[in-house]
Amino acid sequence: MKKLLFVLFSSCILLPSFANQAKTGDLQFIQNNGQWNNKVELKADVYGGTLFLEKNCLTWNFSTISEVTQHTDHPNTSNTNNTVKGHAFKTYFLHANNNVQIAGTEKYSNYYNYFVGDDETRWKGNVPAFAKVLYENLYENIDATVYSSDGNIKYDFIIKPNADVSKIQLQYEGLNAIQIVNGNLELITSINKIIELKPYAYQQYGDYKIEVICYYKLNGNIISFEFPNGYDVNTELIIDPATLIFASYSGSTADNWGYTATYDADGNLYGAGIVFGTGYPTTTGAYEEEFVGGTGFFACDVGISKFTPDGTDLIYSTYLGGTKNELPHSLVVDSADQLIVYGTTASDDFPTPTGTYDDTFGGGDNITVTSVVEFASGSDVFVTKINAAGDAIIGSTYIGGSENDGLNIGETGYNYGDHARGEVVVDIFGNCYIASCTKSSDLPTTSGVVQTDIAGDQDGFVAKLNNDLSILTWCTYIGGGDNDGVYSIKKAVSDEFIVCGGTESDDFPTLPSALNPDYLGGDVDGFVCRLSGDATSFIGSTFIGTDQYDQTYFVEVDDEDNVYVTGQTKGAYPVTAGVYTNPNSSQYITKLNNDLTSIIYSTVFGTGSSNVNLVPSAFLVDNCKNVYFSGWGGSINVSYGSGFGNTMGYTTDLPVTGDAFQSSTDGSDYYFIAFEKDAGDLIYATFFGGSSTQEHVDGGTSRFDKKGRIYQAVCAGCGSSDAFPTTDGVWSEDNGSSNCNLGVIKFEFNFIGPNADFVITPEFEGCEPFTVEFDNNSEFADFFDWDFGDGGSSDLEEPTHTYTEPGTYTVLLIASDPEACDPVDSAIAIVEVYENPQVDFTIGPDSVNIYSFATFSDFSEGAVSWYWTFGDGSSSTSQNPTHQYLQEGNYTVCLTVVNEFGCSDSACFPIEVFAYSLLDVPNAFSPNGDGYNDFYSPVLFSMVSFELSIYNRWGELVFYTTDPELEWDGTYNGKEQEMDTYVYIVNGEGDDGKKYFDKGNITLVR
Structure with missing residues (x-):
């Protein structure tokens, strides 16, 4: 069964307000914990700019940045319209109290993390966001609330009884003009007009809301409120200046460019892209700046977001970068749920903690990619490891020399987005392995590796870092005398590594026994190499391709150590007998033996044209040896290729299966395809995209998990379109940008077998005896075997089990389908059962006169709280209380104690109360x-x-x-x-x- 798990627009990565707006209609006000200018209390991204909330004012900053950061028709050419116009102004609360208290209210469940610059004191994690902001005591007995509705800013003034409403005065600084038109307040800047609708005031009397006539009063640049009919000063008054509408705007919010995606063991999805945004203005009024892709005022950083497995909630968003540009190339999650980010940076202040391997930026030549993103002082590779919560950096380092590193430049950069190739993977110990490119002759290679010196203008390189990125274990060039790039790396079944990429070098290092030891011809050949675990020797190395253009973009390894590669070709690529094929097509999949000396099978797929249809984005060989491919094609790549004289193709006429999720295409879509073991047949193929938009990705890797689920990053909805298909209930169903937005897709093919999954009701922890119900969410399974960890077991689909003793128990579910190629899957969960406290107490004496106090002494074990009931309607939370009864009789005294885990125990004893004169x-x-x-x-x-x-x-x-x-x-x-x-x-x-x-x-x- 093919299953679309979810698709969403991830505008939250770059514009968190629009992400939340898509789901709730509200903006998010993010608290300043020290990551921004000290004047700022909270910040919200609004349409076309940013709102900074300060103690005595609101600061607004708008720009036309999106006009120069949008995708062009020819993304290989320079964008000549690179002047950014901006306008900043302030709304002062004139004569406001100095002791005003500002606090966010209605906190959201998601949070933000900021790792920007090399000042660790500015790195802030777990930063909260709120739906509203309260200005308490803004004026004497007057509060204000700032919030939003449908993405527009709103604010209310709350005037308490007998307060002086005339104290409210709003002074505007930095506007071109301010005027009242038809009762509405118009704020005019050099680039936009903001309308504050006619104010609405009211007073509440029980369930009745009585409107109070209210108007704006303008005196120069100062706004106040007037009430021609007065109002009841003894009752609270609310002034609601309605809504701020951003009208006739010449720019809009900056684009959200998608690059890379990955997953973790729980099925959470991580997406990363680049962030364009406006900073805190130093002056008010109009300004113009040359946009240089993030250098200076308009910083371009990496934005990362983590979503729940079903895509309905954002867990966190993280901002990563320095004062110049960064691009994310690849993401991966280790066994500790720590996220590793590999990319390139132009910043000499990229966040690198104390003790990192390399905290010094190497530099290089000025270069611009995708027409907009400039690396003004060169580029280095960066690798950053972020903890599971996303709120702290475990390690972060540069890798590079004195020339450009990380960017794939030259003939090997054949497709749009090829500049951001490369990959990061991890082993079971958390060590990180990087595949990338470099122009630096002084890259920090280590002794004994296969290639210590650069051989051409650009070489590929691979490197190993330890788990906290403090040690470069080994590093080697891989290349010949011309341009080379390493795009993908995988760990083999043995301790060896497989890498692949593209090369223009006819002297690329191959082995004589290789499948293709000699350069095959054309502008570029593909290659694949097997390296020893310490990178000191080639176990195998071969060219891949034809006498025309060829490149190898991804490599995979199966459980028998055979090697699979996929890529592009414009030649007569070899096709073996008995495979599914679309003859004369330009995308290939090849399975090689483990030493790369022979082909096991090989095929091509596509439209039967020599024009490349698809840019590879993700690749997988699952446990059943089914092969999966994800790529995109269409007008973006056609335009890009035409700038270099390369003919590219569209997604039109690509094969689809009868059960395709989307059987038609507009020619510019994503394409998912799966082949059965040994490529004997096509088992699934589908398009994915909008009907009138140019789906693509701006570079980087996406991933399949071993169950055949794809986690795909997409640059979606370009042209401010909502045509990109999303699923109901996800975090963001609509495109919040005026141009493109990062979309993420989670799609399940399921050709492999059962998928075990369960949850525990009511929860995973409780007090003895603890009875739990196991809700089985497994898919594609016929049989179930449960091990409850305490000696108990069951073969029911959804059993109930009672734990009678305290302890930590590992619950194992084995789901099976004997007919599947991978017939068994398992899932585990931890159940914590806590010991109850032991209640005990005495009463002294056990009979008491009504004129005396009874004393109660606690002797319980493990208690942290106490609750006494004395039988006469009175109670106490003291540990050892006393109590006087006012009437004679027989009473029952009960004590309930609770321990640190919330477990309780209770006991009751009688007491006799008598009376005498x-x-x-x-x-x-x-x-x-x-x-x-x-x-x-x-x-x-x-x-x-x-x-x-x-x-x-x-x-x-x-x-x-x-x-x-x-x-x-x-x-x-x-x-x-x-x-x-x-x-x-x-x-x-x-x-x-x-x-x-x-x-x-x-x-x-x-």
Whole structure:
């Protein structure tokens, strides 16, 4: 079954606001954690520019950058329209409070990471984004909220009761003109006009919203609000200046150019492209700058985004680069879910942490690629490893010499995007292997490798770095006396490596026993080499091709160590018997034996024309030895080739199968094709693209996983089209750019066998005893075997299991289909079962008078929180509380304790509360009017009769009562009595029949 898992526009990589706008209609306000100018609190990308939110103002910066960064009809030629016009202005909150508090609210689940420049203090990970920004106490008792609706900025003023609304004054600086037209506020710059719609004000009374008539008032460049009919100052007032609409804009948001994609073990998809954007303006008003592809004000960095396996959510976006240009060529994820990025940079301040292999930029000649992206001071290869969360750099290094490195230039750069060829792969230890190109004669090769010196104008090179990129283990040139490029590298079953690429060199290093030891002819030949694990010797090396143009773009290895290559040809490429073929076509697939001395099978596919139809983008040999190919073709490559006299073809008339996802093409689409083992037949072929757009990729590698799922980067929707097919519910279904946008595709062929997958309900951790339900999401399987990790097992499709003991358990699911070529797949998950705390407590005493406090002592084990209920409606969270009961009776006291894992245990014990009569007489009071102890009376409980007499020292009765509620205030006949000692006599009888008599002294003090 062929299955489109998801397709989305990944505008979030470059313009995060538009990415989120596509899904929710809202922009994202990204917090400044130190990655930007210190004046900035938060930032949002708006249509055509950027909004910077500061304490006392909003700073707007717009530009026409997209007019000079868009794809041209002839992308090989220089873009002469390279003047960028811009305009910046500010909206000041005039006379605002100095102590205003700014905070983002309604936080999004995704986050951003910024690794820009070599100042590590500016590298910030896990930077949050918000839907709204609150300016609290902007003016006295006045708040403001900034947010968005349908991608447009909105802001409200919240005027609290009795606040002075006249304090709100907005001063505009840097505009060409400001005017009120039909009640709307028009802000005019040199390149666009922004309209703030007529303000709407209201007051809320319960469920009723009452509109308050409100107008803008303009005084010079200052806007305030007037209320001709007044309003209720005792009720909160909301002023909503409606929406800011960006009208008659001569530019738009910069393009999002897609380069490379990959995956991880969980099926998450990573896409990378380049970012054009506007920075924080140093002055307001209009400006013009020569756009030089990212050098200086308009930086072009690498943008990376990680999406969930189903494409519905963005996990993170990461920005990577220096102050000049970068391009991403290839992505791969290691066994620790750490992302490795290989690319080229023109920046001498590319982020390289302390301890890296090489933190110095090598330089080179000025060169421009894709008409726009300039490497003004040369280029170096960069390799960066980012942790699984995307918020920290594990390692990052340059690789290069004093000339241009990483860019494939010359006749080997045959197709559009070939400048960004090369690949990065990893081994099980996290070591990184790079395949690339160089013009540097001083590349840091290591001793003993197959080629320590450059042989031509441009050579290929391969290098090995350790897992944190601090050590260059080995590095070697691969090339002859002319131009060469290494495009792909794979680790063989042994410790050896296979590389392939293109060469103009007739003296390229081959072996005499090779399939083709001599140059075959034409402008370029393909090649494939087998290197020893330490790069000190060639195990095999051969030319690939015909007497015409040929190049080899990707290499794969099967489990028997046989080698597969794919590429382009314009000659009579060899086709073996018994294979599926489209005769005379210009794309080939060849399977070679492991020492590269003979062909096992070979075929060509395409339209039967000598014109190259497809630019290879991804290649795979799966575990069943099915072969998969992904490529693109059409007008972009036709235009590019015409600039060099090369004739390219379209995707029209490429073969498709009856079950194709898309059976028709506009001539400029992506194309996915799969061949069965030994290429005996075509098992699937489909187009993928919009009906009127020129789908392509700007360079770099995409990848298939071993299950036959492709993770493909696409430069999609050029011309601001939404025709590129996307799936419902993905992160971004629409093109948020005015030109091109990075699209990513996840597409499953499934010619191989079962795909095991499951989730645990309710979750992967719990408290003993822990009962879980296993939801089986496996595909293409008939039988299931479960091992729960505690000795339990099941062959049910969706079993339930109870773990009775605490521990860490590995759950294994084996899904199988005996009829499949790869009949078994497995999936594992970890279940954590936590130990419960042990509750224990005592009551002292276990029977208590209502006039006394009961004491509760906790002796529980493993508890971090306590919750007591005393049986009378009262409770406590203290560890060792006391409690007084107000009524007699029998109560049940319960304690629930919780440990650090959230597990709980409970116990309950009885307590008896009884009542008896009581008469207690204090011996002093101080009737001085301070509110403390000003009155005198005995303490009585359960008394049926009572008599109190108080005498002064001369025996005179100064106070008498039989009312328990009546207290002595220290006076006699209305006169305050002296500080002295007085005598009391008290008589009483309790309701239990007990007789009371007491006599003693009272001290009166003032």
